[in-house]
Amino acid sequence: MGSEALLFYAFGALAILSSLLVIGQRNPIxxxxxxxxxxxxxxxxxxxxxxxxxxxxxxxVYAGAIMVLFLFVVMLLNAPHEDTEYxxxxxxxxxxxxxxxxxxxxxxxxxxxxxxxxxxxxEAGPFAGGAVSSVAAIGRLLFTEYxxxxxxxxxxxxxxxxxxxxxxxxDDGAHGPSxxxxx
Amino acid sequence: xxxxxxxxxxxxxxxxxxxxSSAAGMVYVERKVAALLQQRLGPYLVGPKGLLQPLAxxxxxxxxxxxxxxAADALLFALAPIISATCAFAAFAVVPFGGDTxxxxxxxxxxxxxxxxxxxxxxxVFAIASMSVYGIVLAGWSSNSKYxxxxxxxxxxxxxxxxxxxxxxxxxxxVVGNSLSLTDIVNRQAGTWLGFIPRWFIFIQPLxxxxxxxxxxxxxxxxxxxxxxxxxxxxxxxxxxYSSMSFAMFFLAEYVNMVTVSAVATDLFLGGWHGPFLPASxxxxxxxxxxxxxxxxxxxxxxxxxxxxxxxxxxxxxxxLLPLSVVNLIVTAAGVLYFGL
Numbered sequence: 001m002g003s004e005a006l007l008f009y010a011f012g013a014l015a016i017l018s019s020l021l022v023i024g025q026r027n028p029i030x031x032x033x034x035x036x037x038x039x040x041x042x043x044x045x046x047x048x049x050x051x052x053x054x055x056x057x058x059x060x061v062y063a064g065a066i067m068v069l070f071l072f073v074v075m076l077l078n079a080p081h082e083d084t085e086y087x088x089x090x091x092x093x094x095x096x097x098x099x100x101x102x103x104x105x106x107x108x109x110x111x112x113x114x115x116x117x118x119x120x121x122x123e124a125g126p127f128a129g130g131a132v133s134s135v136a137a138i139g140r141l142l143f144t145e146y147x148x149x150x151x152x153x154x155x156x157x158x159x160x161x162x163x164x165x166x167x168x169x170x171d172d173g174a175h176g177p178s179x180x181x182x183x
Numbered sequence: 184x185x186x187x188x189x190x191x192x193x194x195x196x197x198x199x200x201x202x203x204s205s206a207a208g209m210v211y212v213e214r215k216v217a218a219l220l221q222q223r224l225g226p227y228l229v230g231p232k233g234l235l236q237p238l239a240x241x242x243x244x245x246x247x248x249x250x251x252x253x254a255a256d257a258l259l260f261a262l263a264p265i266i267s268a269t270c271a272f273a274a275f276a277v278v279p280f281g282g283d284t285x286x287x288x289x290x291x292x293x294x295x296x297x298x299x300x301x302x303x304x305x306x307x308v309f310a311i312a313s314m315s316v317y318g319i320v321l322a323g324w325s326s327n328s329k330y331x332x333x334x335x336x337x338x339x340x341x342x343x344x345x346x347x348x349x350x351x352x353x354x355x356x357x358v359v360g361n362s363l364s365l366t367d368i369v370n371r372q373a374g375t376w377l378g379f380i381p382r383w384f385i386f387i388q389p390l391x392x393x394x395x396x397x398x399x400x401x402x403x404x405x406x407x408x409x410x411x412x413x414x415x416x417x418x419x420x421x422x423x424x425y426s427s428m429s430f431a432m433f434f435l436a437e438y439v440n441m442v443t444v445s446a447v448a449t450d451l452f453l454g455g456w457h458g459p460f461l462p463a464s465x466x467x468x469x470x471x472x473x474x475x476x477x478x479x480x481x482x483x484x485x486x487x488x489x490x491x492x493x494x495x496x497x498x499x500x501x502x503x504l505l506p507l508s509v510v511n512l513i514v515t516a517a518g519v520l521y522f523g524l
Contacts, residue, residue: 029259029324036317053363056306064313065343068320072339075324075332135303135363 008048015041028074032067039063053135187294195298202275206438207237213482220486247427252327255424259325264425264432267318271439274311277304278446279366281456281467296456296467297366304365305353308447312349312402316342318436319404319421326424334420337493341401341408344500349398351508355391355515356451359384365447369455383454390511392452394504399444401500403437406485408496445477446470453477 018038025031039062046055142150211226211234218225226233251260281296301307316339323335360368374382385392401408422433449455453473456466491499 029256033259033317033321052301052303053306056303056310059310060306060313064310064316065346068313068316068339068343071317071320072336075320075336 004048008045011041011044011048014038015045029071032070032074035070036063036067039067053138190294194294194296198275198298199272202272202439202442203435205442206435207241209438209441209478209482210237210240212478213485216479216482217486220483241431244427244431249427249429250424252424254327256325256327259321260424261429263318263322263325264429264436265318266321267315267436268432268439270311270315270318271436271443274308274315274443275439275446277301277307277365278443278450279304279369279455280446280450280470295366300366301364303363305357305363305368305451308365308443309350309353313342313346315436315440318433322425322433323421326421328424330418330423331421334423338404338421341404341496341500344497345398345401345408345504348394348500348504348508349402351505351512352391352395352398353451355388355508355512356384356395358512358515358519359387360451365450365455369450369457372454373457381454381457381459383452385452388452388511388515390507391515392448394508394511395448395452397504399448400481400484401496403440403444405437405441405481407488407490409485409490441478441481442474445474445481448477449473 015038018034018041022031022034022038025034039058043055043058043063046052046058214236215225215233217223226236229235229239251257276298277300279295279297279300319338319342320335323331323333323338326332356368357363360371362368362371368384372382372384376382376386380386422430425433449470454469456470458466458469458472461468
């Protein structure tokens with residue numbers, strides 16, 4: 001087994017293990033940290049795929065920016081540990097509304113994933129390693145061939161942001177928009 | 184090949200030791216410059232002119248008791264300073280500090296003075312800078328103390344705010360330099376305009392340099408942006424509950440981060456190891472001189488400027504620095520398109 005294969009299995013195992021541990025934690029802070037570890041392992045896999053640009057972007061965007069906000073929110077809300085007794089007494093499928101819905105979604109996702117893997121199982125498509133690492137090539141592709149999906153994604157994110165602002169706004173409209181809290 | 188490999192390993196160790204000792208040296212310089220600016224003497228008892236003071240500090244820190252609040256989260260409390268120190272050292276790995284050298288003919292081929300030559304080096308520096316916030320946030324949270332928590336929260340808010348401007352300044356440089364590799368960017372700054380003005384990017388990106396330096400100071404939590412540890416309000420901020428060597432690790436991380444930000448600024452804006460008078464093989468001397476000047480600037484600023492108020496800091500970051508950096512990027516991109524640099 002070459003060193004590359006060895007690294008692949010090491011990073012893969014780390015990614016899977018830390019992802020599993022994310023949902024096994026009672027303390028949300030640990031979940032966030034394990035998710036970061038999982039992103040780090042994924043970024044290692046990207047490096048093995050000759051895509052250092054994607055690897056670094058993975059760290060900057062997910063581990064560096066999004067997870068900092070996650071951690072921030074968890075710390076600010078001082079999210080309590082999950083209720084152990086209740087969790088152990090009630091089966092996930094028997095819990096009230098949203099939780100049951102989550103379980104259904106999880107099963108659906110698993111089926112989808114298996115279908116996708118079976119459909120393209122073991123088939124290695126044409127892979128131009130050099131092209132992926134060139135930032136200029138990625139930029140050109142993104143703004144020409146994939147220009148439409150790119151713009152649609154940005155609109156999607158804008159909509160999500162507007163939604164978050166609407167949800168987070170206080171309902172007593174008389175005072176106008178509330179000042180953000182300053183620590 | 185094996186000689187080259189050995190030389191590479193030696194270089195890596197040398198960089199590690201140099202970073203450690205630069206932190207010790209900076210502690211001494213900081214005190215001496217502070218004393219100079221405030222008409223005091225500074226350290227003068229331990230060794231000639233107080234030169235052994237950093238050593239005495241290290242001995243003192245080692246023999247202090249390692250304290251941990253009872254309600255603290257033991258694992259994260261221990262992990263936080265390690266994350267901080269690791270990020271500080273890791274960022275320097277991709278920073279080149281000299282051209283190729285054969286070590287006075289000892290090596291069969293040239294060895295580049297850089298620990299790891301990554302072709303996306305700028306982004307790696309940015310990624311590691313954005314990871315270093317975890318050390319501080321976790322230290323604040325795991326201490327289970329209000330001062331630590333407030334310090335950690337402030338620092339994460341500050342770092343997120345200034346990271347944007349920092350990234351925009353880097354983006355403008357990569358538009359001008361047309362590369363993500365720090366070595367390429369430095370080599371583009373070789374030579375002169377009109378025979379006497381060095382081709383440094385600071386002359387085409389003066390605003391970018393200002394933005395980078397300001398955001399860099401904020402990223403390293405140094406005065407006048409040292410809010411995470413504002414003594415009057417937060418005791419010692421995120422490291423209030425830390426003592427002994429775990430405190431020393433935060434301390435070390437702060438100084439190593441300063442060195443890294445200065446070294447990256449030298450590579451991006453000040454022409455790296457290119458300079459007049461010295462032969463190319465001694466380029467690293469120029470690099471050291473430039474980094475030394477930037478480090479002095481850091482200390483100079485700390486002992487000259489008062490600390491901002493927290494809302495002023497946030498307003499400055501979001502309403503002045505960020506729009507400025509966006510304008511800088513747009514103007515730079517338009518200029519490169521029009522004049523074709």
